[in-house]
Amino acid sequence: MVGLTRRQLLGYGVAGLSAALLAGCASPALTRPGAAALKPAARAGERVTLTYWTWLKDMQQVANIWNRDNPDIRVNVVPIPQGNAGGYQKMYAALAAGGGPDLAHVELRTIPEFLLAGGLTNLSDYGADTLSSRYDPTLWGQVSYLDGVYGIPQDSGPMALYYHRPLFDRVGADAPTTWDQWADIAVELRKAKAWIDCFSLSDAGPFAAFATQAGARWFTRGAGGWEINLLDEATLEVARFFDSALDRDLLITGYGAFSPPWSAAAAKDQIASLTSASWADSILADVHGGAGKWRVAPMQRWANRGFGSSALGGSTVAVLAHSEHPNEALRFATWLTSSREGIDAEIASGIGWSPTPDYIGAARTQPVPFFDGQNYNEEIMRPAAADQNPDWEWWPLTFQSYNILADEFRKKAGGQSLVDGLRNAENQIITAMKNKGLTITKAAR
Numbered sequence: 001m002v003g004l005t006r007r008q009l010l011g012y013g014v015a016g017l018s019a020a021l022l023a024g025c026a027s028p029a030l031t032r033p034g035a036a037a038l039k040p041a042a043r044a045g046e047r048v049t050l051t052y053w054t055w056l057k058d059m060q061q062v063a064n065i066w067n068r069d070n071p072d073i074r075v076n077v078v079p080i081p082q083g084n085a086g087g088y089q090k091m092y093a094a095l096a097a098g099g100g101p102d103l104a105h106v107e108l109r110t111i112p113e114f115l116l117a118g119g120l121t122n123l124s125d126y127g128a129d130t131l132s133s134r135y136d137p138t139l140w141g142q143v144s145y146l147d148g149v150y151g152i153p154q155d156s157g158p159m160a161l162y163y164h165r166p167l168f169d170r171v172g173a174d175a176p177t178t179w180d181q182w183a184d185i186a187v188e189l190r191k192a193k194a195w196i197d198c199f200s201l202s203d204a205g206p207f208a209a210f211a212t213q214a215g216a217r218w219f220t221r222g223a224g225g226w227e228i229n230l231l232d233e234a235t236l237e238v239a240r241f242f243d244s245a246l247d248r249d250l251l252i253t254g255y256g257a258f259s260p261p262w263s264a265a266a267a268k269d270q271i272a273s274l275t276s277a278s279w280a281d282s283i284l285a286d287v288h289g290g291a292g293k294w295r296v297a298p299m300q301r302w303a304n305r306g307f308g309s310s311a312l313g314g315s316t317v318a319v320l321a322h323s324e325h326p327n328e329a330l331r332f333a334t335w336l337t338s339s340r341e342g343i344d345a346e347i348a349s350g351i352g353w354s355p356t357p358d359y360i361g362a363a364r365t366q367p368v369p370f371f372d373g374q375n376y377n378e379e380i381m382r383p384a385a386a387d388q389n390p391d392w393e394w395w396p397l398t399f400q401s402y403n404i405l406a407d408e409f410r411k412k413a414g415g416q417s418l419v420d421g422l423r424n425a426e427n428q429i430i431t432a433m434k435n436k437g438l439t440i441t442k443a444a445r
Helices: 006-011 014-021 059-069 087-096 108-116 128-134 137-141 165-170 179-191 205-214 233-247 260-267 280-284 326-338 340-348 376-386 398-414 418-435
Strands: 048-054 073-079 103-107 152-164 219-222 225-228 273-277 294-298 311-319 440-442
Touching: 048 059, 048 087, 048 326, 059 073, 059 326, 059 340, 073 326, 087 103, 103 108, 103 326, 108 311, 108 398, 128 326, 137 152, 152 165, 152 280, 152 326, 152 376, 179 233, 205 233, 205 273, 205 311, 205 398, 225 418, 233 418, 273 280, 273 311, 294 376, 311 326, 326 340, 398 418, 418 440
Parallel strands: 048 073, 048 103, 225 440
Antiparallel strands: 103 311, 152 273, 152 294, 152 311, 219 225
16 A cells, blocks of 8 residues: 655645534644654653543453553543444544544544544654554555554454355255355245345445455545546446346345344344354344354355455554654554453454454454354454455545445435446545545546
């Protein structure tokens, strides 16, 4: 992933987007501090208190492990709403007022928006570059922008296929290795009064993950600004595939995975599989009567392109711009996300997949009774995390872009194709980004 200079970032319309993100409030300028502006580490014996805003549950219990062993650097956790449900608004408001916590839970896809709002500390100035070998390189690339590092990877969501073994047995199928095989099995399952999966027309996230697996790269950064390409061959292959599957009535579109109707259908053995992230295992484990029926297999691949897996979700521990103690904040963030003690404690609090390839957590090395004793984290999720699209980049207005895509995908129910939806969405995203002062062009096709 290429870095951006200050000159290049200005070409992306920093001022316009910063103002929009903070709803008209004054925003901190995005600058890379010089040596004189760096904030010094605490002196020996000096006590520091860090504030950490997160929507992860029970994180104070995790921080207390750190506090026990680091009495001079105490971490206080403040629970906030999930990011787009109010957490980010709270962060932006605090930043605009010149305050905010030292550390915050910021999703990977939201890093660019915080960057353009001047909301993050460049951790390269405090030694973060020396930590890169601890983390998955794809995740490290997604926190590396400009000329620095703007968050420490906390978790991700490598994907696999969860499948209902008895339903697959009913149609004589094994776990598919390709999407074409998956579609063939879907046809047989419909004959058996079951569905292979859902395809929510109101959530563009899974489609983006499938396109990422195929090798899509929707946004790239060049010397003059952003370049958009929602119609590359990888994305078009995915769109045409699901257009065909939907036209043949092979997927549920009335609701999405993990919704109450989905849980009810899964409990009645009407849903035969789920292509989703590593964290879906805990949700499946709540399906009534499902114990011993479900298995995990590698994600099915696109026949002639792409990668073995993709990702749904992913977050960071970021140091916000007004922290007075970035040195100490980085020390805690590194312990939390890369030490065995921190990772194990976070897993108990419900964190996603570990960002460190060398340690996935003690709890994830054991067979799982719900899945009939399968040791799928070691056998399937670990390789899946390593076989990702390293060129995928997040962009400003990701949340708005997903809403635009979902609005277009909903039109599938009225006869519009997903391919046409992508074309329409691309034009709308270009308009939205230009309205925020960003420089953006279509890729040559």
